Amino acid sequence: MATVPYATACAVGAAGFGFHAYNVLRRPGGLSWANLFYAAPLGAPAALALAGVIGLAARPVAAGAPTLAGLPSGRALCGLAAFGLAGTSAEAALLHFRGAFQHPAMWVPVSVPPVTAVMLAGAALPGARGPRRLTNALLTACTWLGVLGMGFHARGVARQMGGWRNWSQNLLAGPPLPAPPSFSALALAGRAALALRAAQEGSSRDRMQGAA
Structure with missing residues (x-):
């Protein structure tokens, strides 16, 4: 149960990144500087997902795991x-x-x-x-x-x-x-x-x- 908040943050961040990317790409011009400036920010949901990943990584480290992802x-x-x-x-x-x-x-x-x-x-x-x-x-x-x-x-x-x-x-x-x-x-x-x-x-x- 302790990993649920971190896994949820990863899932919500990944889904949010998809929605934000869709918001950028659906605008006229697609992936352009103007759309990156004024459309939904891609970094915000990515940061939430990263926070979840760090939280998930902290659990095995706290338990003494010597490796992560090999x-x-x-x-x-x-x-x-x-x-x-x-x-x-x-x-x-x-x-x-x-x-x-x-x-x-x-x-x-x-x-x-x-x-x-x-x-x-x-x-x-x-x-x-x-x-x-x-x-x-x-x-x-x-x-x-x-x-x-x-x-x-x-x-x-x-x-x-x-x-x-x-x-x-x-x-x-x-x-x-x-x-x-x-x-x-x-x-x-x-x-x-x-x-x-x-x-x-x-x-x-x-x-x-x-x-x-």
Whole structure:
């Protein structure tokens, strides 16, 4: 029963992605930049599905499973978090481009998370070794990016006609409040994956030294 919420998130996210893709493709021009800008956002249901996948992956890891999908669990989760950061940054790039990058801070979600995703993906590769201080520092930056980004989006809502007094309309018309915290959640997942990767490396070294 504990996996039901995560499996439900996966199913709802996958179905939602299908509906959103249909909404994009059924418009004149099909898969075009204009439709990606103004039709149903593809990244939103995909993020829900990814959250479900991470939740499902956490269960066997918590039980001590050494592998996920045939890979060491630390490496698998590093790759999953890197994929999520890259996809979320791509969605932010699309919507911030639509907003013409009116504020310099709008460049941060399209610059820091992609670099972080590359570094985290490197930790998922076989044979990756050594300290990962830079990767951890970038993940910390992404965590704070989500917090501060929500503040910027709240400011964007306040600048709409009527501000927060007209919250029922401006929450829909203004920048989405739940979007920036996605970076925080994925960065925290990435930090956990790096810690697990380091622990598995340490266990492997101990076994090799014991065998020697």
